[in-house]
Amino acid sequence: xxxxxxxxxxxxxxxxxxxxxxxxxxxxxxxxxxxxxxxxxxxxxxxxxxxxxxxxxxxxxxxxxxxxxxxxxxxxxxxxxxxxxxxxxxxxxxxxxxxxxxxxxxxxxxxxxxxxxxxxxxxxxxxxxxxxxxxxxxxxxxxxxxxxxxxxxxxxxxxxxxxxxxxxxxxxxxxxxxxxxxxxxxxxxxxxxxxxxxxxxxxxxxxxxxxxxxxxxxxxxxxxxxxxxxxxxxxxxxxxxxxxxxxxxxxxxxxxxxxxxxxxxxxxxxxxxxxxxxxxxxxxxxxxxxxxxxxxxxxxxxxxxxxxxxxxxxxxxxxxxxxxxxxxxxxxxxxxxxxxxxxxxxxxxxxxxxxxxxxxxxxxxxxxxxxxxxxxxxxxxxxxxxxxxxxxxxxxxxxxxxxxxxxxxxxxxxxxxxxxxxxxxxxxxxxxxxxxxxxxxxxxxxxxxxxxxxxxxxxxxxxxxxxxxxxxxxxxxxxxxxxxxxxxxxxxxxxxxxxxxxxxxxxxxxxxxxxxxxxxxxxxxxxxxxxxxxxxxxxxxxxxxxxxxxxxxxxxxxxxxxxxxxx
Numbered sequence: 001x002x003x004x005x006x007x008x009x010x011x012x013x014x015x016x017x018x019x020x021x022x023x024x025x026x027x028x029x030x031x032x033x034x035x036x037x038x039x040x041x042x043x044x045x046x047x048x049x050x051x052x053x054x055x056x057x058x059x060x061x062x063x064x065x066x067x068x069x070x071x072x073x074x075x076x077x078x079x080x081x082x083x084x085x086x087x088x089x090x091x092x093x094x095x096x097x098x099x100x101x102x103x104x105x106x107x108x109x110x111x112x113x114x115x116x117x118x119x120x121x122x123x124x125x126x127x128x129x130x131x132x133x134x135x136x137x138x139x140x141x142x143x144x145x146x147x148x149x150x151x152x153x154x155x156x157x158x159x160x161x162x163x164x165x166x167x168x169x170x171x172x173x174x175x176x177x178x179x180x181x182x183x184x185x186x187x188x189x190x191x192x193x194x195x196x197x198x199x200x201x202x203x204x205x206x207x208x209x210x211x212x213x214x215x216x217x218x219x220x221x222x223x224x225x226x227x228x229x230x231x232x233x234x235x236x237x238x239x240x241x242x243x244x245x246x247x248x249x250x251x252x253x254x255x256x257x258x259x260x261x262x263x264x265x266x267x268x269x270x271x272x273x274x275x276x277x278x279x280x281x282x283x284x285x286x287x288x289x290x291x292x293x294x295x296x297x298x299x300x301x302x303x304x305x306x307x308x309x310x311x312x313x314x315x316x317x318x319x320x321x322x323x324x325x326x327x328x329x330x331x332x333x334x335x336x337x338x339x340x341x342x343x344x345x346x347x348x349x350x351x352x353x354x355x356x357x358x359x360x361x362x363x364x365x366x367x368x369x370x371x372x373x374x375x376x377x378x379x380x381x382x383x384x385x386x387x388x389x390x391x392x393x394x395x396x397x398x399x400x401x402x403x404x405x406x407x408x409x410x411x412x413x414x415x416x417x418x419x420x421x422x423x424x425x426x427x428x429x430x431x432x433x434x435x436x437x438x439x440x441x442x443x444x445x446x447x448x449x450x451x452x453x454x455x456x457x458x459x460x461x462x463x464x465x466x467x468x469x470x471x472x473x474x475x476x477x478x479x480x481x482x483x484x485x486x487x488x489x490x491x492x493x494x495x496x497x498x499x500x501x502x503x504x505x506x507x508x509x510x511x512x513x514x515x516x517x518x519x520x521x522x523x524x525x526x527x528x529x530x531x532x533x534x535x536x537x538x539x540x541x542x543x544x545x546x547x548x549x550x551x552x553x554x555x556x557x558x559x560x561x562x563x564x565x566x567x
Contacts, residue, residue, distance in 0.1 A: 125396040129292065132393045154502045155259040155280050162510040165496070166487065170254040170505040176479030183353040183433070186237060186364065187228060188332035192372040193323040193347040195382055195438070199458045204400045210442055210453040213320045216346045219338040220245075220282045222274045224265065226366060228337050228352055233270060238354055238364035240485055242273035245281055247365055248427035250484060251477035255420040257288050258304075259502040263517060264509075266493045271485065276517045284311040290417035292394050301450045302390060310450050311388050316346070318386035318440045319370050322458065323347055330372050330379070347371060349381070351432055357482055361489075367432035380435035383463075385425045387414055389443035390450070399443050403457050410441070411459075415470060423472050429463035430474060436460050 013022050202208060222243070223229055229241050246262055250273075260281060263274040275281045286307035287294055295303050301310075332349060339345045351367045369381040392398040397413045415422060429437040441457045444450060467474065487509070488496070497510050497517075 128393070129396040132292070132396075153259065154499065156261045156276070156497065156499060158499070158510065159512075162497075162512055165491065165509045165511060167501075167506050167508040168484075168487075170507075173254045173480050173483075174476070176483055177473075177475045178357075178479040178482040179475055180355045180357070180478050183355050185351055186232065186354055187334065187352040189228065189334040189350040189352070190336045190345075190348050191329040191331045192349045192369065192381075193325065193329055195371040195373045195384075196322055196324045197373070199322045199440075199455070200460070202455055202457055204403050204456045207454040207456050210314065210317055210455055211321045213317055213346075215344050216320055217339065217343060218316050218346050218348075219336075221338055222277075223366075224272050224274050226337065228334075228350075229364065229366065232352065232364055233272075238362035239269060240271045240273070240357070240361065240363040242363065242365050243275075244365055244367040244428045244431045245424075246273045246275060247431060247481060248424040249281060250481055251427045252420055252423040252472075253480065253500065253507060254505070255289065255423050256500055257420065258285055258500075260500045262498045264488050264491075264496040264498055266488065266491055266496070268493070271488055280308075282312070283308040284315055285418070285421055286311050286388070286390070287394065287417050288421065289419040290394070292417075294394075301448070302394070306450070307388075307390060310390070311386075314388045314442050314453055315386045318442060318455065319384040320346055321455070322384060322438070322440070323371055353431070353433075355478075357485060361485075363481075363485070365431060368428065369432050369434055371438075373436075381432065383425070383429045383432065383434045383437045384440070385437070386440040386442045387418070388453070389441070391444075391447040393447075399441055399456055403441060407457070407459070419470070423470060426463055426467050426470065426472055427477060430467060430477075434463055437463050437466065 015022050199208075223241050223246065226243075232238065233241060249256075249260060249262065258280070261276065261279070262281075263276060265272040265274060286304065294307065297303055298305050300306060329347070330349075336345050336348070337350070347370060349369045349372075351369065353365055353367055355363045355365075357363055368383070370384040371382040373380050373382060389395070389399050395413050395417060397410055399410060402410050425437065425439075438458055438460050440455055441459075442453050442455055445452045445454055461469075484498070491509075491511075495512050495514055495516060497512050499508050499510065500506075501508060
């Protein structure tokens with residue numbers, strides 16, 4: 001019978017001082033070792049805290065390995081539960097909390113106070129603009145086809161019988177350059193009132209109410225209806241004839257977004273640039289170059305059309321309010337060529353000026369100045385224009401809070417949202433050789449009241465300095481005009497229309513019949529009782545007197561092209 005296997009335990013030293021091994025000096029280098037990391041979960045060699053004799057214990061381990069050394073059955077061993085509770089891991093990171101649990105969801109998070117600097121303010125404005133943009137886009141996103149149709153609408157209906165001759169992309173305009181000599185004044189007409197310098201001290205804290213000038217007539221007469229231009233054309237003073245409004249539209253064409261059109265008439269060897277009756281050139285655009293779309297509904301007070309009429313009405317009244325109305329006027333060679341005798345007209349001076357485009361080609365334009373000021377017995381001409389604030393939510397900048405402390409930020413916002421309008425004003429001031437251009441900041445009394453306004457500030461700029469600030473190059477402006485004139489001079493005699501494409505950065509030239517635009521239907525103004533009135537939640541002072549002014553009166557003021565005094 002084979003002998004049983006023996007197991008040598010080796011020498012086990014006796015410890016007379018207690019339980020456990022003595023200090024060993026044996027060499028343990030050959031003892032196998034299993035490496036592990038701190039994150040590994042290790043099992044217990046001996047469980048000193050559980051009572052395995054109790055079969056009803058729910059915490060009893062189901063792993064047989066955990067029962068290999070069970071010392072809890074011996075009553076001589078004490079309970080070491082308190083030692084286990086004092087055990088701490090080396091990694092002291094707290095356990096992760098559920099991110100979307102009920103306690104986490106409603107726990108208020110503390111934030112460090114932010115610095116009130118320009119960067120923080122800019123981020124807040126961008127966040128407010130983004131929220132407003134999402135709110136305004138809610139309806140437009142649901143029907144994008146209607147949104148595009150309303151925003152990108154041609155200023156004139158293109159007829160199928162019109163023949164397109166050419167189309168010019170705006171990218172070619174940036175490369176053009178032409179230098180003209182100093183202009184020559186052929187004639188000065190009209191009368192000017194002096195500018196009231198007290199308006200330079202206006203601030204939002206001492207704002208002034210915008211007055212209404214219903215009895216003063218404003219004239220927006222096109223080129224061929226101007227009796228002075230007809231007389232100069234008969235005298236062969238020039239080859240090309242236009243107005244400063246038409247020239248500024250051509251010079252700043254690359255900055256335009258909305259569609260516009262200019263009528264071109266080739267008569268013999270002469271070229272006339274005209275506008276249609278009731279043309280959009282008589283109205284001022286609002287938020288044309290802004291990324292924030294305006295409401296689509298035409299009857300909304302913040303729609304593009306309503307704001308355009310409101311801005312033109314504000315601009316005309318502002319240009320007359322900031323004058324010294326003491327009856328003293330600076331008169332020129334001839335009176336206003338469009339006014340009847342005894343008729344009260346706005347303060348405006350017409351300078352008929354001539355530029356040389358080539359050896360045998362001259363351009364004559366009617367330029368406007370709005371006021372005069374005497375400094376050290378030296379006469380200076382001024383142009384007066386007004387920027388209007390309709391709702392701070394659209395621009396992201398509240399004029400009443402920022403005009404005194406951050407006027408540069410307000411102007412930068414207007415340059416971004418109304419780049420084309422400001423460039424055209426600057427071009428007109430350069431064409432008329434104005435010494436100063438005054439910009440007024442006019443705001444609604446209440447965002448929902450488009451009848452009553454206040455003047456918050458008036459700032460003056462030199463046209464040449466302001467043109468350099470907005471990157472408006474006079475040589476490039478005249479290069480655009482020269483190229484269009486050269487192109488039109490190659491056309492046959494007849495009538496043409498220059499149309500800015502409603503959806504693309506380009507202009508197109510169409511040949512139209514000789515009787516085109518002569519019998520255009522002009523929409524009648526809306527009666528005052530049918531107009532949209534201010535909301536009842538507006539301020540009481542904003543509603544007071546709202547019924548006195550109507551959009552019809554503003555439209556009549558802007559589109560007043562009376563034939564009295566015309567040839």
